[in-house]
Amino acid sequence: MGFIAFIILGLIAGAIAKAILPGTQGGGWLVTMILGVIGSILGGWLGGALFDKPLSGFFSPYTWLMAIIGSLIVLVIWGFVTGRARR
Secondary structure, eight states: OOHHHHHHHHHHHHHHHHHHSOSOOSSOHHHHHHHHHHHHHHHHHHHHHHHSOOOOOTTOHHHHHHHHHHHHHHHHHHHHHHHHHTO
8 A cells, every 4th residue: 555545544544533432532633634644553553463464455444444443542542641631
């Protein structure tokens, strides 16, 4: 998968994760999409480490699932970090 496709995947996965995750996390949509790119990297790493299957094609359901799961994990961590910083 190319670099541009990977960024687009992360942006969309971040938006989907933001829609799935209840509550409000710190940051706007731009921060959420950047965290989505980081989450898709995390999802690709987890997929390779746990299931021995890295992110492959852009249209692969497995690729999308792992990118969204990684984005959810990063958003939860971001919520904890920014939630404590606001207190």
